[in-house]
Amino acid sequence: MIGPLLLTMMSAPAAAVLGCLAFRDRRIAEQLNLAASVVVFAAAVPLTMLSAGGPYSFWRDYIVVDMLGAWIVLCTAIVYLLASIYAVGYMRLLREDVERLWSFYALFAGFALTILASAIMNNAGLYWIAIELTTLVSTFLVGFEHDAESVEAAWKYIIIVSAGISLALLGTVFFYWSGSFALGPVYDMTWSTLQRTAPKMNSILVTLAYLLVLVGYGTKVGLAPMHSWLPDAHSESPTPVSAMLSGALLNAAMLGIVRYLAVCDAAGVGRFARTVLVALGVVSLVVGALFIVRQGGIKRLMAYSSVEHMGVVALGFGFGGLFGVGGALYHMLNHSLNKSLMFFGAGNIMRAYGTKEIGHIRGVGARYPVQASLWLAGAVAITGAPPFGLFLSEFVILRGGIEGNFGWAVAAMIVLLIVIFVGFLSHFRAMYFQPAPLSAGGPSAISCWCVTPMWLALAPLLLFGLWWPSAMWEHFSAISRVLTGLSP
Numbered sequence: 001m002i003g004p005l006l007l008t009m010m011s012a013p014a015a016a017v018l019g020c021l022a023f024r025d026r027r028i029a030e031q032l033n034l035a036a037s038v039v040v041f042a043a044a045v046p047l048t049m050l051s052a053g054g055p056y057s058f059w060r061d062y063i064v065v066d067m068l069g070a071w072i073v074l075c076t077a078i079v080y081l082l083a084s085i086y087a088v089g090y091m092r093l094l095r096e097d098v099e100r101l102w103s104f105y106a107l108f109a110g111f112a113l114t115i116l117a118s119a120i121m122n123n124a125g126l127y128w129i130a131i132e133l134t135t136l137v138s139t140f141l142v143g144f145e146h147d148a149e150s151v152e153a154a155w156k157y158i159i160i161v162s163a164g165i166s167l168a169l170l171g172t173v174f175f176y177w178s179g180s181f182a183l184g185p186v187y188d189m190t191w192s193t194l195q196r197t198a199p200k201m202n203s204i205l206v207t208l209a210y211l212l213v214l215v216g217y218g219t220k221v222g223l224a225p226m227h228s229w230l231p232d233a234h235s236e237s238p239t240p241v242s243a244m245l246s247g248a249l250l251n252a253a254m255l256g257i258v259r260y261l262a263v264c265d266a267a268g269v270g271r272f273a274r275t276v277l278v279a280l281g282v283v284s285l286v287v288g289a290l291f292i293v294r295q296g297g298i299k300r301l302m303a304y305s306s307v308e309h310m311g312v313v314a315l316g317f318g319f320g321g322l323f324g325v326g327g328a329l330y331h332m333l334n335h336s337l338n339k340s341l342m343f344f345g346a347g348n349i350m351r352a353y354g355t356k357e358i359g360h361i362r363g364v365g366a367r368y369p370v371q372a373s374l375w376l377a378g379a380v381a382i383t384g385a386p387p388f389g390l391f392l393s394e395f396v397i398l399r400g401g402i403e404g405n406f407g408w409a410v411a412a413m414i415v416l417l418i419v420i421f422v423g424f425l426s427h428f429r430a431m432y433f434q435p436a437p438l439s440a441g442g443p444s445a446i447s448c449w450c451v452t453p454m455w456l457a458l459a460p461l462l463l464f465g466l467w468w469p470s471a472m473w474e475h476f477s478a479i480s481r482v483l484t485g486l487s488p
Contacts, residue, residue, distance in 0.1 A: 002047065002056045002065055006120070009043035009073070012036040013080075013113040020106035026098060029105035030088055036109055037077075037084035040116070044070075044077035049471075052478060057122060061190055064122035067479045071329055072119040072255050075336045079247035080112045082340045082453040087240040089449025090347055094145070094238070104144055104238070111137045111244060118252045124172050124189045127256055128165070131220060134249055135161050141241040142233045153232035160229040161220055168216025168256070174209035175263070178202055191259050198266035206267045213260050214276060220253035223280045223314060224287035227307050231291075234303035235356070239347030242299060246306040246343065247336035254310065254332075258317050262483040270320075278318035278409045284311025285416040293423035297356050298346045301427060302339065305382055308420055309335045309390075315413060316397040324400030325483060326476035327393050334389035334464055338382050341457035345375030348446050349431075358427050363436030371446060372432065374454045379428045381461055383421040389464035 016036035020029040048070040055066035087108065091101055114137055118130035135158060143154030176189050182200035187193065198206065219226035234242045257277070264273035288308030295301040309331070316328025348371060353361050365372045381388035394417065401410040 002050055002054070003058065005043045005047045005050070006058065006063070006065060009040050009047065009077075010113065010116060012039035012043075013109040013116070016109035017106050017113065020102050020109065024102045026101035026105075029102040030091075033105040033109050034084045034088065037081040037112070040112065041077040041081040044074045048074045048475075052475060055192075061188060062123050062126060063120050064191070065120060067475060067482070068255065068258070069119045071332070071475070071479070072251050073116055075251050075332050076112065076115050076119065076248040078333075079244055079336050079340055082337075082344075082457055083240040083243040083247075084108070085453045085456070086243070086340075086344050086347075086450055087238075089447030090239055090351075092447075093351055100144075104141070107137055107141050107144075108240065108244075111141060111241075112248075115244075115248050115252045119255060122190045122192075124175065124191065124194065124259075127259075128169055128172055131168075131217070131253060131256065132162075132165055134252065135165065135220075138241070138245065138249065142237045142245075144238055144241070145236075149232075150236040153236035157229045157233040160226075164216045164219025164226055166216070167219075168213045171209045171212030171214075171216055171260075174205060174212060175260070178205040178209060191262075194263045195266045198263045199268065201267050203267055203269050206264060207269050207272060210260055210264050210269070210273050211276070214257060214273075214280070217253050217256040218280060221250050221257065221310050221314075222284075222307050223310060224284040224307060227284070227287065230307060231300045231303040234306065234343075235297055235299035239299075239343050239350075242302070242347075243340045243343045246302070246339045250306060250310050251313075251332050251336065254313060254317075257314075258483065261317060265320075265484060274318045274320055274404075277314050278406055281311040281314035281318055282409055282412050282416075284308065284314065285413060285420075289416045289419045289423065292420055293426075295427070296358055298350060298358050298361065299343070299356060301358065301424070302342050302346055305342070305420075305424065306335075306339060308416075309339070309382075312394060312397060312413070315409060316393075316400060319397065319400040319404040319406055319409075320484070321400050321403055322477055322480045323396050324404060325480040326473065327396030327398075327400055329476050329479065330464075330468070330472070331390065331393035331397065334393055334461060337457045337461045337464075338378060338388070338390060341374070341378040341454050341461070342382055344450065344454050344457070345371065345378060348450050349375070352446065358431060361431045362434045363432075365432040367436065368446065371451055371454065374451070374458055376428060376432065377458055378454070378461075379425060381458075381465075383424050384417055385421065387462065387465045389461050392465055392468060 013036045016032040019032040051070035114133040121127035139158045143151045178201040222230040291304040316324045384394045
């Protein structure tokens with residue numbers, strides 16, 4: 001059952017790419033991408049549930065379906081589906097680029113394919129290749145609109161991220177080298193092999209290798225201070241791409257850090273590795289808080305929120321234990337839903353007001369009462385306020401920090417989350433409750449394609465804040481045991 005599901009999930013976006021290239025018609029490309037996203041989601045849900053019986057290996061152990069990778073697949077599938085629905089309405093507004101839309105959808109499906117592929121790579125080297133492919137494909141999406149700002153953001157993105165990924169490659173080589181002392185010069189560099197061999201590895205070499213992959217993949221995740229590409233890429237991309245970058249790609253890059261962290265635990269240097277990851281998480285919260293408070297661009301506000309939330313995820317995995325890991329995995333899901341909602345709302349408002357500047361957006365609640373309510377609910381949720389899912393996941397992560405004896409990080413996290421709550425919602429207070437200028441025209445119509453995915457994101461976000469499914473908790477518990485080297 002796992003094999004056919006996996007093949008179906010990977011074949012759908014690949015077929016969409018080929019179909020877009022073959023027909024080169026924007027309407028057909030739009031439908032192919034949407035159909036592929038539905039198929040991917042339909043396959044990802046049962047794949048995640050069935051992964052509990054694994055891990056399942058395919059293609060000479062180069063491919064693996066385990067509980068951790070399947071969770072990243074699920075988060076990716078959710079964002080891909082929501083963003084594909086939204087893209088139908090949003091991309092049609094780019095009238096000057098209408099003839100190029102087939103290429104957008106080919107790239108978009110290819111982007112989803114590379115993210116999904118990275119989550120199921122069982123070889124550390126192949127994982128690096130998959131992450132690099134996500135960079136190459138998404139660079140063209142970041143600069144798709146061909147204006148000066150988006151082209152600059154695309155160049156900044158590929159240069160900075162490629163530099164970081166190069167360090168991750170060097171770290172991967174060092175991990176392979178450290179394993180060669182126990183396994184010989186040639187061996188299969190699977191994640192389970194590294195974790196099993198780690199006790200025999202040189203601890204200094206493992207520590208150096210981990211620092212390299214942490215900085216390398218941390219650049220892709222957007223952890224501060226390696227985050228400088230993220231605000232530009234997220235803010236200048238077409239809105240569906242912004243949602244995929246924030247809600248899907250960052251999780252896939254975090255996966256590499258988490259897998260190598262498990263190797264460090266097995267090698268006996270886990271406390272140091274976790275402390276460094278926790279420190280980067282706190283720095284990311286600090287940077288996110290400072291820039292959120294003073295931010296003037298609406299999509300850049302969402303981008304720095306991504307820096308903040310990846311910092312929270314880093315704290316969860318760094319704290320470790322059942323509550324740290326479980327909270328981080330739950331946070332990934334809720335952030336994927338919430339950030340999709342926020343970018344969709346931002347894209348709608350930017351199109352309606354014709355500006356990216358928060359200072360020029362006023363009277364949102366009066367002009368768009370239904371959509372404004374959805375977006376405001378998402379804004380409350382993204383700050384970690386109850387009764388939404390991010391509140392629950394952050395609360396569990398804080399408990400994990402207390403149990404992991406990271407009291408200083410827990411205190412910093414609480415203070416910074418309060419600052420972010422006040423700073424983020426102060427921008428929405430101005431946009432919603434300060435009156436629009438008299439010169440502003442009447443409200444323009446927003447397509448149902450652009451509003452429906454906001455409802456689809458908000459409903460589970462509220463549900464997961466009120467109810468944490470027991471099956472999901474059991475899934476997280478099993479992942480936590482595997483990462484610590486215990487039987488699932």
